[in-house]
Amino acid sequence: MYDSGKVIIGLLIFAGIFLFPFLYNHGSPAAKPKPSLDTPAIKALPEKKCVEDTQFMITTHMQFLNNWRDQALRDGNRWYVNKEGKKVWISLQNTCLKCHSNKKEFCNKCHNYAGVDPYCWDCHYDPNGSKL
Amino acid sequence: MAARILFPLAVVLAIVAVALIGGSISFLQPLFSVALLYVAFAIFFFGFMAKVINWAKSPVPFRIPTTAGQEFSLPWIKWAKIDNPSTTGGVLMRMFFEVCLFRSLFRNMRTDLRSGWLIHSPTKWLWLLALGFHYSFLIIAIRHLRLFVHPIPGFVETLDAVDGMFQIGIPPIYLTDITILLCVTGLLIRRLCLPKVRFISLAADYFPLFLILGIVISGLLMRFVFRVDITAVKALANGIVSFHPVVPKGIGAIFFVHLALVCTLIAYFPFSKLMHMGGVFMSPTRNLANTTRMAYHENPWRKPPKFHSYEEYEDMYREYMKEAGLPLERE
Known part of the structure; x- marks a missing residue:
């Protein structure tokens, strides 16, 4: 993978935004x-x-x-x-x-x-x- | 030509029909909500990652930025710092304008033949509709967080209040509901009515448009006409992101139509032109500084060449050369 540092940072941001609702509730629904x-x-x-x-x-x-x-x-x-x-x-x-x-x-x-x-x-x- | 338009439309209508039937049968509801969402989320997430990693594996052997302005040259020639950047700062500015304000669409031109002259003139419709559509979609996506997480974060509530600030009707209509409907319709009309755009449009161009239009219309119908129990919807959405899925009773079929269209969109996402969401950051015509001649760029797959010197050649064939009486540098 080329420019892996930058690409990984970008993918981490994407994953963070996407997974936000999954992490926010800590697995226990209201x-x-x-x-x-x-x-x-x-x-x-x-x-x-x-x-x-x-x-x-x-x-x-x-x-x-x-x-x-x-x-x-x-x-x-x-x-x-x-x-x-x-x-x-x-x-x-x-x-x-x-x-x-x-x-x-x-x-x-x-x-x-x-x-x-x-x-x-x-x-x-x-x-x-x-x-x- | 018509099949390019009618086929994706038929697919969207088929999804609506299937979801309408599946959502009305209570034992199929878990399949059309929980299972569908998990599968779609997984395809979207891992598909997106795989696509970006695959792109990152492709080498970009030399600088290929589009040079939309004067490049850095002599001190008395005015340099277009953002349109033709040669520094990291300039590239960041350029990417900001591209990603957040769609600068390259702003430069869109139309070309007509007017009384024998070929005239280029600026046209901003595409830029305006695209900007309106993307920001509406972003705000709508963030607003939907209120159904997924609890307690609801402050910024979601604020956005909700600002978006519905005119308090028109009950439940209040959101500004983004109006703008997304107008912009998607406008973008569809553009494809259908401009002959040149229609000529180059494929089924893959119409399909996302019909899907998104279907999502918007089903969402509006659910909010204003065929009401569903919103607490039940939240219990479902909140359960899914908490990995304790439940399917509460009494959610109307319209919800399953909306959900099926959304799931189709996000599952289709990694395989479609919609990947420009990740791709815009990866495009070498935008994210490379124009340093073609300023810096040395080595071909990334370059291996040191294998030289075969005359000395080695002579070592290899010394015996034969001697036999043939050829002159040798070393005996």
């Missing part, structure tokens, strides 16, 4: 978060059910809440009718956070894990007082 449903309001529910079905809420809640915001604040219509035909009052603080009163144990769990920093809390505050 535990997948389980957002906690352990709040008095949820415990008191006869049937543990969100506004829409769980899988939809897990994957699409952000778009869903964005539509809620537009409907409530831009169209002035605060009633949402879900897929089952049930009417729900549109409000992050009074509807969502009524059951999910544990922002730290619920919202933040997955958001921190996936590195998501939603701007909900630029305007809203958590009425249950957990530090944001």
Whole structure:
């Protein structure tokens, strides 16, 4: 190999960049978060059910809440009718956070894990007082 | 000519179809995620190394830098230090401009026949699209680290925030999503629409373009239309780089399409023109100082020649020469 010193330095840099994610975790993955449903309001529910079905809420809640915001604040219509035909009052603080009163144990769990920093809390505050 | 375009397109569509089916069948999901990623990573890593080492084994017997400016000569002739470097510092500058700013594409010229005259004029489209594409791809690749490592390094979070700073839509659209889509489309249009470029374009030129376009489109669809559980995706990616692979339930088929296209790209990487990532550093037309006449360059495979002097010749044939009565220097 010609110019082996320079080539080896280059390959080491390449290997370092490529292997960074493999070395960073030291072979132990972070535990997948389980957002906690352990709040008095949820415990008191006869049937543990969100506004829409769980899988939809897990994957699409952000778009869903964005539509809620537009409907409530831009169209002035605060009633949402879900897929089952049930009417729900549109409000992050009074509807969502009524059951999910544990922002730290619920919202933040997955958001921190996936590195998501939603701007909900630029305007809203958590009425249950957990530090944001 | 059409087969050069349609064949790679068909291959990409076939990959999409296979991944769509494989990703929808739960017992095939480990094959289409964990196995595929490990194989692709291994091919990429070792293939890349092997290719570079193979290149490094080829001797460069003399200096062949492209001389894109006045070479170092007399003190009153202005020397183009970066375009025609004769020092290590100049070469480093030249490599920096080449690797980071694509200087040779910036010099791209178009040639037209205008009212009987052959006119050369500068054209910057290729440079602009290439620069936009490469930096978008780099930023997107770094952003994806948030799904592979935990805790997420600060620079990844910062980059994520800067890239999504306009907060358009939920989830916010990234600037690089828009620029990569525009630039790859532009580069594809360039190949398809410029007759001269189209003439020299091969299937190997279209294939990476279609693949990358497929990756971008599937990624955007996954983010904005067919949502998947991102924590499940992270558990998968994080598990793979930690060598504790798991395949969580409930990841949509679109994710497997995205992953299959990415794996194809990185596995194809070492065997394709994409190796210019390593090759740009290895190209003797860029990384050699123009010291052709300033320094002595010895041919690297040169062996000392075998001389056969007259004395040796005479020693060899002395007997016969004597017999034939030829004159000898030594008896």
